[in-house]
Amino acid sequence: MQSFVECVYCYLKQAVTCMSIAGTDEDRQHRILFELMDEIKALDRSRTPAENSTEVLLKLYKLLGNEDPYREVKRKSNLLALEWYPLLKDMLKRSEDRLYDALRISVAGNVIDLGINKSFDLGASLKHSLGAGFARDDYALFAEKLAGEDEVILVGDNAGEIVFDRLLAEELAARGKKVTCIVKGGPILNDATMEDAVQAGMDKVARVVTTGSNFLGVPLERVSGEVRKMLAGAGLVISKGQANFESLEHERGTAGRVFFLLKIKCECVARVAGANFGDVVFFTRQGGV
Template sequence: MQSFVDCVHCYLKQAVTCMSIAGIDEDRQYGILFDLMDDIKSMDRKRTPAENSTEILLKVYKLINSDDPFKEVKKKSNLLALEWYPLLKDFLKRSQNRLHDALKISASGNVIDLGINRSFDINASLKHSLDAGFSKDDFGMFFNKLDKEDEIVIVGDNAGEIVFDKLLVEELSFMGKKVTYIVKGGPVLNDATMEDAIQVGMDKAARVITTGSNYLGVPMQKVSGEVGRLLKESGLVISKGQANFESLEHEEMAEGRIFFLLKIKCECVAKVAGANFGDVVFFTR
């Protein structure tokens, strides 16, 4: 997915959110934003928004002298999501379509995105996902493909959200599938890292590996050789969230084997995905 003009103010919004969480005063924030505008002017609009956002954020991290301004927020997001875990586990035990509902629960966790929203309502997101379902739903195709695969790859997104993904991983494991779960190789925004995976116990439910970089999404030229091979060769991949969608939707390898699971939080992503702002979707190209 190429960048849109609307992405520009999102780069700056993410920078402001980052600086605010880090406790940077407004006067200094202005100076940093003015500095960032020079970088934005020279950015390649043919690159994905995720790549451009990452380079802006890494510069912000350097300027505010912080490797991980979201560190404590991520821990709190994980703890908050873990409070929901036993209730949702019980819900799935009573479900008439456990896998489909596990996918909906996983998608509902995608609301925990502090790069876009500084607050979130997990209860409302769960209700919407479970009641309304997916506006684009390729579950039938996914289920048919899953029947032929012993292993599945999930490309994770945010801290907190990873708890909701764990329920999906456990459901797939119950079905006899081996799951590889991919997290970031280093901190960026509130994206899940190996530290988050260990905090929520994902390492006990799946084989967890990192992208090998701290870039948002999974830009193929930035990920490790192992992750690149998995994305190209695995029979079935679930890609969580917008940044991973931005990185993969245009790749030929995505067709019919990478399934995108996300809440649409941006009009530009909505346009590319063929959905509406606010929709929850599960589909492949």
Template sequence: MINYYYNYNQKGELTVRSYIDCVYCYLKQAVSCMKMAGIEDEKKMHEVIYELMDYVKTFDTEVTPAENSSRVLLKAYELIGIDDPYKEIKKKSNDLALELYNGLKQKIENSDDRLYDALKIAVAGNVIDLGINRSFDIHEALAHSMDTGFSIDHYELFRKKLEEVQEVLLLGDNSGEIVFDKLLVEELTRLGKQVTYVVKGAPILNDATMEDALYVGMDKVARVITNGSKYLGVCLERVSEEFINTLYNANLIISKGQANFESLEQDENVRGKAFFLLKIKCECVADVAGAKLGDVVFFTK
């Protein structure tokens, strides 16, 4: 059911903007961040949250939740004096995913539709989102993705578009998840495609950076670049000009995760070229995508 406070564009399409429900998530992420940083002093945590509450009052609700979340998180980093509180857990996520790599690669090699299963494995990795949940069950996510599949599925359209291009731009999301993306990249390169993989320019939550890409060997199978930003998703005012040129000149884009969806779902420069691959983790995003909370989807707009 769509809430009355949602926004619509000029075409009458529901759009992602920062709604009242988002405020709770901003602050929940900040609490998660402090706990991840090992802060146990509740008085200190209350002081940080109260200062963030005043900060949130200044936010523009017309921008994406990804942008406002980034502002809260980076302010929290500043207040606690730690610039990468997720550094240790990111490495653990990468190591966990790397332990699964060989088995998943064998599953793809035995598949009747290798690319399709590579996409389903890649989206299963999207469960590794420590901004929303501090714990996750990757085995359960893999089983759900492989057995249930996409609730919105534009795979056949993607295959047709893939046949028309030589290069694919893949916008990455989280650490750990990057290993699952690597399997997808390897399948795309097996099909003769050149892949450019995009990571963040600096740490934010558990999003993948160049350090993660090198650690899991993504640079061995794809050209890896950063978007020049430490904001979640694609904040056009914060990313580099080089990245914007790469994004808008791309003929086919795979956009991983919810923050990238929030950023690009109404961008006319990528409409019809960007295929969104994600797990729906928010009811507001579910309504915009036309899916249900918990669904995994692969679609274009």
């Protein structure tokens, strides 16, 4: 997915949110934003929004002298999500289709996106995901593909959210599938790292590997050779969140193999995904591309 002109606003909004979380005073925020504007002017519009956002954020972290401004809020997000875990686990035990509901619970966790919003309502997100369902829904195709696969790769997104992904991983494991979860190799926004995966208990149910970088999404030229090979050879991949969608939706060979699971939080992503702002979706690209 290439960048749109609207992405420029998001680069700046992410920077302001990050500085607010880091406790940066307003005068310094202005000075830093003006400096970041020079960085933004030089960005390559043909690259994904996730890649360009990363470049801006890494520059911001350098200016702040802080390589992980979100560390404490990520920890708190994990703790909050873990409070929901027993209730959601019990809900799945009573479900008529546990895997489908595990997917819907997993995407409800996608609301925990502090790169866009500093607050979130997990209860409202769960109600929406479980009530409205997927606006684009390829679950039947996914279930058909899953029957013939021994392993599933889950490309993780945010801290906190990874607790909800753990419930999905547990349902896949209960069906005899080996699950590999991919997290970031270093801190960027509130994306889940190995530290978050361990805090969330993901390592108890899945093999956890890192991208080998701290770039948002999984841009194939920025991840480790191991992860690049893993994604290229996998029979079934669940890609969580917008940045991973931005990184993978245009790659060849994803149709019928990579399933995108996310809440649409951006009009640009909505256009590319063929959905509406605010929708939750679970789909794969159609055709042979």
